[in-house]
Amino acid sequence: MDFQPDAGLDAFRAEVRAFLRDNLPRELAGKPVGSVRSMRPDLMRWQQILHRQGWGAPYWAKKDGGTGWSVLQRLVFDEECVAAGAPTQDGFAHKLLGPVLNAFASEEQKAAHVPHILSGERLWCQGFSEPGSGSDLASLRTRAEREGDFYVVNGQKIWTSYAHESDWIFLLVRTDAEVKKQAGISFLLVDMKTPGITVRPIRSIDDCHHLNETFFDNVRVPVANRIGAEGDGWTITKFLLNNEHASAAELPLLRRYLMQLRQLAAIQRVGREPLIARPEFALRLARMEAEVSAIAMMVKRVAALEQDHSPAAHALGSMLKVRGTELQQRISSLMVEALGDYGAVAYPEPHHACEGEPMPFQETGRGIANEMFFRRASTIYGGTSEVQRGIIAKMLFQL
Numbered sequence: 001m002d003f004q005p006d007a008g009l010d011a012f013r014a015e016v017r018a019f020l021r022d023n024l025p026r027e028l029a030g031k032p033v034g035s036v037r038s039m040r041p042d043l044m045r046w047q048q049i050l051h052r053q054g055w056g057a058p059y060w061a062k063k064d065g066g067t068g069w070s071v072l073q074r075l076v077f078d079e080e081c082v083a084a085g086a087p088t089q090d091g092f093a094h095k096l097l098g099p100v101l102n103a104f105a106s107e108e109q110k111a112a113h114v115p116h117i118l119s120g121e122r123l124w125c126q127g128f129s130e131p132g133s134g135s136d137l138a139s140l141r142t143r144a145e146r147e148g149d150f151y152v153v154n155g156q157k158i159w160t161s162y163a164h165e166s167d168w169i170f171l172l173v174r175t176d177a178e179v180k181k182q183a184g185i186s187f188l189l190v191d192m193k194t195p196g197i198t199v200r201p202i203r204s205i206d207d208c209h210h211l212n213e214t215f216f217d218n219v220r221v222p223v224a225n226r227i228g229a230e231g232d233g234w235t236i237t238k239f240l241l242n243n244e245h246a247s248a249a250e251l252p253l254l255r256r257y258l259m260q261l262r263q264l265a266a267i268q269r270v271g272r273e274p275l276i277a278r279p280e281f282a283l284r285l286a287r288m289e290a291e292v293s294a295i296a297m298m299v300k301r302v303a304a305l306e307q308d309h310s311p312a313a314h315a316l317g318s319m320l321k322v323r324g325t326e327l328q329q330r331i332s333s334l335m336v337e338a339l340g341d342y343g344a345v346a347y348p349e350p351h352h353a354c355e356g357e358p359m360p361f362q363e364t365g366r367g368i369a370n371e372m373f374f375r376r377a378s379t380i381y382g383g384t385s386e387v388q389r390g391i392i393a394k395m396l397f398q399l
């Protein structure tokens with residue numbers, strides 16, 4: 001692995017930065033989104049802008065309509081977008097479903113969905129987890145029974161992020177209850193407007209609405225919407241969950257947190273001094289900066305392994321997820337601590353913003369408390385830390 005400066009990558013970074021400077025509308029920039037999906041209209045508008053530039057699918061190969069960027073180029077792109085405060089893309093469509101469509105879907109299925117993902121007019125959510133089937137996903141019970149050219153789906157999904165503002169859902173269903181549990185699962189694409197789907201909000205600890213329960217009551221889904229063969233759902237799911245290890249730590253987000261923390265510590269005063277001048281605080285900040293730098297090195301290592309299709313990328317990707325998400329929790333907690341008394345105030349997201357007197361730290365402190373609360377979930381979603389540790393142990397044993 002080469003840690004020397006890469007002139008090609010520096011030129012690419014400059015190109016992305018110039019594009020963002022010239023094309024990111026001011027009113028879209030700087031909303032505190034982190035890895036949480038941006039609001040629907042912002043996300044759709046930004047996706048259209050990226051699509052016009054030919055950058056609509058930064059994670060896909062050229063032959064599939066993507067940019068064909070290397071793993072490191074994608075990381076640079078993500079880093080610059082987060083630093084500029086650009087809206088997110090629809091990660092469910094781009095990072096999870098897109099690679100599945102490109103690898104497993106028929107040409108008709110690709111033609112029906114890929115153009116809408118690229119243009120940003122169709123947003124997706126993920127219907128995997130159920131009450132009682134999270135870490136043990138293969139135990140899922142939502143049934144799909146064949147009736148001619150349709151499946152009739154009955155059951156319940158939970159923690160369905162953004163189901164309330166998605167157009168379609170990719171769904172795991174049980175099509176055969178008689179075989180080994182992994183062998184009886186199929187992968188369906190379902191239009192959220194289909195009769196029989198009910199979405200109920202779950203309000204999370206950050207006092208926002210990202211999550212939902214999603215109920216399926218005799219929902220008729222064309223058999224043509226099944227990806228792969230009946231019973232192939234588990235193979236497709238393993239492929240989907242194994243994608244994008246290098247992004248698991250959310251390095252751009254960690255860097256943004258550090259930048260915000262430094263800004264806060266420069267404004268916040270303890271007596272006559274800025275907080276940053278206090279040795280105890282400066283030491284904690286320096287330790288976190290060192291940890292983020294270590295993660296950045298590890299990200300490069302995983303990216304190199306991914307490029308070589310090495311199985312070690314899986315184990316290191318899980319390590320990155322554990323270390324990165326735990327660090328997100330610690331840095332976001334330190335930010336709230338740095339706000340002092342104002343840390344107790346749940347600074348509203350812009351779309352919840354109240355009229356009236358601006359609060360101290362209105363700009364630098366905005367959204368931090370919500371973010372700190374939301375980050376409690378980062379060691380759960382995408383596979384809990386305990387489950388990741390199990391994967392690491394198993395993989396290292398096999399390597």
Ligand SMILES: Cc1cc2nc3c(=O)[nH]c(=O)nc-3n(C[C@H](O)[C@H](O)[C@H](O)COP(=O)(O)OP(=O)(O)OC[C@H]3O[C@@H](n4cnc5c(N)ncnc54)[C@H](O)[C@@H]3O)c2cc1C
Nearest residue numbers: 126127128129133134135159160161377380381382384386
């Ligand atoms: C904010 C958020 C967003 C989410 N978004 C989505 C989404 O969009 N779509 C979707 O389908 N799902 C989503 N999820 C669900 C997420 O994937 C599950 O919460 C996660 O897989 C854990 O499953 P569970 O909640 O059922 O917990 P459980 O699996 O019941 O785990 C409970 C506890 O047991 C531990 N445990 C379980 N198995 C093992 C094991 N083998 N070894 C050691 N410890 C173990 C876990 O680590 C955890 O501490 C989201 C979750 C959150 C919190």
